[in-house]
Structure formats: structure tokens, C-alpha cells
Amino acid sequence: MSSLSLYDTLTRTTTPFSPVIAGKASIYVCGATVQAAPHIGHVRSGVNFDILRRWLIKSGYDVTFIRNVTDIDDKILHKAIHEEMPWWALAMKYERAFSAAYTALNVAPPTYEPRATGHITQMIELMQLLIEKGAAYAPGNGDVYLDVRKLSSYLTLSRQKLDDLQPAADADEVNKKDPRDFALWKAAKEGDPSWPTPWGPGRPGWHLECSAMAHAYLGETFDIHGGGLDLVFPHHENEIAQSESAGYGFAKRWMHNAWVTQSGEKMSKSLGNTLQVAEILKRVRGIELRWYLGSAHYRSMLEYSEAALDESATAFRRIEAFLHRSVEIIGTLPTPFISSGFADAMNDDLAVPTALASISESLRTGNTAITDGNKALIVQSANEIRGALEVLGCDPFDATFAQSGGEDLTGALDGVIQLALTQRAAARERKDFAASDQIRDGLSALGITIEDTAQGPRWSISRSEGE
RNA sequence: GGUCGGGUGGCCGAGAGGCGAGGCUCAGGACUGCAAAUCCUGCUACACGGGUUCAAAUCCCGUCCCGACCUCCA
Incomplete structure (x- = not known):
């Protein structure tokens, strides 16, 4: 190394x-x-x-x-x-x-x-x-x-x-x-x-x-x-x-x-162009703001814009979604592992942007492995990604970011949703797509996203803007 | 005036003499009843003008533009 x-x-x-x-x-x-x-x-x-x-x-x-x-x-x-x-x-x-x-x-x-x-x-x-x-x-x-x-x-x-x-x-x-x-x-x-x-x-x-x-x-x-x-x-x-x-x-x-800038200018109290952390946290989660702030090289100016922040959050949610999916498939949390690509980048004056490229590679490999049902490769990818996220302080399984007090509720909710999904599966079975879509749309209106994966349907709570 | 950073594709953002970073968006495709998710393909850029070199986004000279610090600053 x-x-x-x-x-x-x-x-x-x-x-x-x-x-x-x-x-x-x-x-x-x-x-x-x-x-x-x-x-x-x-x-x-x-x-x-x-x-x-x-x-x-x-x-x-x-x-x-x-x-x-x-x-x-x-x-x-x-x-x-x-x-x-x-x-x-x-x-x-x-x-x-x-x-x-x-x-x-x-x-x-x-x-x-x-x-x-x-x-x-x-x-x-x-x-x-x-x-x-x-x-x-x-x-x-x-x-x-x-x-x-x-x-x-x-x-x-x-x-x-x-x-x-x-x-x-x-x-x-x-x-x-x-x-x-x-x-x-x-x-x-x-x-x-x-x-x-x-x-x-x-x-x-x-x-x-x-x-x-x-x-x-x-x-x-x-x-x-x-x-x-x-x-x-x-x-x-x-x-x-x-x-x-x-x-x-x-x-x-x-x-x-280096700075966070806006319109090319340094963010500072005297310029009155500051964005308070508390305000930004109404737009994105803490883990997403951290991902955004940490993703540029520390010696480069980071030009703030809502679009860039949203884009960054979108990219992060893809990574996060893969980790959650891998846990559903494998049944255990990934064991953080540092890949040599990630280590080489970080050792070069904390080249986080380059390190992120190595995460993207693992992500693609991991997603393909899910499609192929290659569990060993899913585990390896998830381990590498979690290892990298841990160093970047963006591990979604970190206690700081874990949803608190939702365990029992999620369990109950899962039961209810599974009931609905069973109905939907039956409707799909008899090619009654109007009925199956009605169920999916109904859940969607409640903020529950349904995805039909190779492993069957999975649900997640969707996040909307300004949540 | 002095000192120091920059200018890269539709957008964000790396790299620092040769091997198309990566992401986001968009378009097309695969998969799907349809979606979603995922994967594949496409969009091939380095402010401008010279120079060095077999080869320049990268080095040199010049020009333009942007920003920071010079006793409040993360």
C-alpha cells in the first residue's frame, strides 16, 4: 500500500x-x-x-x-x-x-x-x-x-x-x-x-x-x-x-x-452571503451535506449552488440505496474494507474526488452483482463502499445518521405494506394491471416507493424536496 | 502596490507532458405488463495568442478574465 x-x-x-x-x-x-x-x-x-x-x-x-x-x-x-x-x-x-x-x-x-x-x-x-x-x-x-x-x-x-x-x-x-x-x-x-x-x-x-x-x-x-x-x-x-x-x-x-464560494465570492459574514447550516439541513440531510462538502478536494474552492447540492445528494442516495439493498440480500451489515484504489487516492494529499471514482466503480460492480445474484461480489462491493464512506464520515449505518426509534414502527409498517403487495402480486398474476397500478399509486401517494426487483418487490420511504 | 490561487464538456468536478477520471443532467437501448431501480451506449472538454516538444489541458512567454489575503474571517 x-x-x-x-x-x-x-x-x-x-x-x-x-x-x-x-x-x-x-x-x-x-x-x-x-x-x-x-x-x-x-x-x-x-x-x-x-x-x-x-x-x-x-x-x-x-x-x-x-x-x-x-x-x-x-x-x-x-x-x-x-x-x-x-x-x-x-x-x-x-x-x-x-x-x-x-x-x-x-x-x-x-x-x-x-x-x-x-x-x-x-x-x-x-x-x-x-x-x-x-x-x-x-x-x-x-x-x-x-x-x-x-x-x-x-x-x-x-x-x-x-x-x-x-x-x-x-x-x-x-x-x-x-x-x-x-x-x-x-x-x-x-x-x-x-x-x-x-x-x-x-x-x-x-x-x-x-x-x-x-x-x-x-x-x-x-x-x-x-x-x-x-x-x-x-x-x-x-x-x-x-x-x-x-x-x-x-x-x-x-x-x-479553501472556501465555499457563491458566485465566485467567498462566503463570509461581512459579505452577507452566508448560508447557515441549520437552513441547509432543511433541504438535505446532514449526511448529504457532509457528502457534498467533503466531495471536493479540500484545497479547491467549492462553488455552492442549490443545483450542485441536490446533484450531490442524488449521487449519494444511489450509493446509499445500494448498501441498503445489499443488506436486504445478504442479511448482515457490510464489513468496512479499504480498497487499494481508495487508499492510493487518500494517501495522495487526501484526493477525495479521485477516491470517489473508486467508489463509483465499486458501485457499478455491486449493482451488476445484484442483477446477477452474485452474492460474493455484492459483499465485496458493499464492504469497499462502506469502508470508503466510513473514512469520509458518510457511513449510513453510523449511529449518528441512523433513524432513531423507528424499529418497531418500520416492522409494523412492513407488515401492512406486505399485505398490500400481496394483493398487488395477485392482481399482476391475473394481468389486472389497473388494479396493481392502483395499489402502487396509492402507496406512492403515501410516500412509499415500490420497485419490482429480481428478488421481488421492495419498498422504501421516498424523500421529497424540502422534507 | 505586494503576495497567492484559479479559468476544464449542458452542469458539478479531478488530473498536471502520451494512456478518454468520476458524477449529475439529457438522448437512445436492454430489462419490465407499465413504471421505478439497475446496466449498456452516446454527448469527447481544457480562457485566448504565440513558443518548446515526436507528443501540450499539463511546460515556457504574452494577453484577457475571475477570486483570495495585506491586522474581523473557516
Whole structure:
């Protein structure tokens, strides 16, 4: 079997994955700033890195996966005033909305999910270290800044030159040594929450938390740091600046997922073109949305449209239908198996679209095997497909997606439908097709689809638009 | 101004010097009493202009267009 290679934003190349500690993989992914309900761009990131995590686990790695929650920042404070609730209540409200979205999409909970406000101590320790090393300074106004000119590796991730950067419009020329120095810590303002520090009360700057928490949970050096493409600058550059100035090895590899776009433009709150997960889930099921978001390569823009989403859901339902049919024929759930075609694709920087082609092959083989009554081949195809879907987080037999509480009802319903089907079979037997079609149409009107297969008629509950 | 991605068939979406990715839609066929499902066949594309090469969607030069980042962003 091939071995895993992954793209690295820092070197812009795809290289073999070799972890810091053999057999283990440590990952830190920047999670959400919980200041609004999640849109599908947010969860795309969640899905992409969940697929990475699942593939690493399937490949035998012991994975530690950290995804943080930024629960204190300017936007949260502003939003809290607007929504007339305490900032911490607002943060919790949206943190729960994100958790619900992740759950609906079968994004596994991180090994640890640290909140920024829970790690103020680690942030203060990191700032002290940075000041001791001469990398940061506290000008006395309560702020703490990082001295970016001291660090030669600054901006290597985004490949920019310090002097080419446009200085921030609101740069503090009085206290900062250089307008491009960024705040590790912000002095308390009237009415804002604050925590005591040796430099006065204040609250963390955005970047500090990730350096502090990555260090707290993963140590000085870890394997992969991930996040959305828009975090490359400034967030990840600043994380590198903080962590390397502290003497940490920090992330060995950087991975960034691309956008979900609409009309070619990035989905973002400021553009007002966001599609909330909760809204999309009224149109398709969570497993279908996940299939859609996961089906494009993680480094490619995904141009959202309802048509594309529907198309994707249609394709997924075909695969799902085959698995259900195979279970009806074989009598047991498929045993997940990873085909070499699927593995080769995934090992090539998670080439999911190519991996999907291998699923299509198995699907065709499997459907043909059903027609031919070749049980061994049905089993093999179903096993391969389930193995692939499991890695993609779209296994219809996964407990997350299983229909709950329907067992008894389905059994009863099956009895009733079988009665009707017996009548229909009798009508067909005597060539009374008007009567048999009446039964089929009647069931169809109730949302029950009848298909006459080689193994006899089968029924399923049909899904209609907007269900 | 600086940095970085893109432009592929009706649509979505891979690939990155030679071997028609795949899916969806549509059309035709097989199967079926008819459907549905399934399978088969068809629709053969790489923004434009040059160049390199035996061979270019892929490499080089130029042009056009779209998008992202440059201190809120997944």
C-alpha cells in the first residue's frame, strides 16, 4: 500500500507524512470564533479536517486532535451588546450552535476542545517568556506587543515582505515600536471583561490563545496545524511568530482548506452571503451535506449552488440505496474494507474526488452483482463502499445518521405494506394491471416507493424536496 | 502596490507532458405488463495568442478574465 503524503502550505509542496513521534499524529485546527451561527464554510473546514483525522486513524495513527473555541474577542463583545446578553452567554449560545452543526454532520468531537478564556494562565506564562526573551514588550499602557522585526522567519508562511504590508489604519504609533507589531494582550477598556496580569488588567489578543493552547495540549512541536485559508495571514503568521520566539518548534506542517464560494465570492459574514447550516439541513440531510462538502478536494474552492447540492445528494442516495439493498440480500451489515484504489487516492494529499471514482466503480460492480445474484461480489462491493464512506464520515449505518426509534414502527409498517403487495402480486398474476397500478399509486401517494426487483418487490420511504 | 490561487464538456468536478477520471443532467437501448431501480451506449472538454516538444489541458512567454489575503474571517 502507498503511504500518506500531504501538502504543506509553508513549503508549497506535497511531502510524505512523518510524525514527530512514530505512530502518533498531533493536530491543532483553528476552530470558530463563536459570535454567530455557523455557515457551511465553517463546517467545510470541520468536515475536511475530520476526514484527515479519520484517514490518519484508519492508517493506524494514534491521533490527538485539538480544535479550539475562541470565546472572547471584539466581535463577541459587540455582538453581545447588540443581542442584549452577557458576552459569555452569547459565546455559549453560538458555541452550542457550532457543536450542533458538527454533530449533524458527523464531525467527531476533538480529543480536547479548549476555550480561550480557560487558558488565560497559559497565555500570561507565554507572554512572560516572550518578554524575558526580548521578543515582546509591554509599553506600559496595559498592552503587550510582539516585536515582529526581531523575528527573521516572520511572514514566511504567506511569503510576504514586512515592508510591503499596508500598516493597519488604526495602528498605535505611540506605543508600538513598529506599526506592524501586533497585540498579544489588550488593555482593559471601560465595561469590557478583563483578567489581571503583571502589566495590568486586559484581555487576550486573538493570536495568543492558539500558541498557548497548542503548547499546553500538544507540546513544543507537533505534526499538523490546520485552518481556513484566510487564517494564513495574519493569524497563523502571528502564531508562528509567538511560538518560535518562545523557542518552540511549533507546527511541522501547515494545512489550509479553501472556501465555499457563491458566485465566485467567498462566503463570509461581512459579505452577507452566508448560508447557515441549520437552513441547509432543511433541504438535505446532514449526511448529504457532509457528502457534498467533503466531495471536493479540500484545497479547491467549492462553488455552492442549490443545483450542485441536490446533484450531490442524488449521487449519494444511489450509493446509499445500494448498501441498503445489499443488506436486504445478504442479511448482515457490510464489513468496512479499504480498497487499494481508495487508499492510493487518500494517501495522495487526501484526493477525495479521485477516491470517489473508486467508489463509483465499486458501485457499478455491486449493482451488476445484484442483477446477477452474485452474492460474493455484492459483499465485496458493499464492504469497499462502506469502508470508503466510513473514512469520509458518510457511513449510513453510523449511529449518528441512523433513524432513531423507528424499529418497531418500520416492522409494523412492513407488515401492512406486505399485505398490500400481496394483493398487488395477485392482481399482476391475473394481468389486472389497473388494479396493481392502483395499489402502487396509492402507496406512492403515501410516500412509499415500490420497485419490482429480481428478488421481488421492495419498498422504501421516498424523500421529497424540502422534507 | 505586494503576495497567492484559479479559468476544464449542458452542469458539478479531478488530473498536471502520451494512456478518454468520476458524477449529475439529457438522448437512445436492454430489462419490465407499465413504471421505478439497475446496466449498456452516446454527448469527447481544457480562457485566448504565440513558443518548446515526436507528443501540450499539463511546460515556457504574452494577453484577457475571475477570486483570495495585506491586522474581523473557516
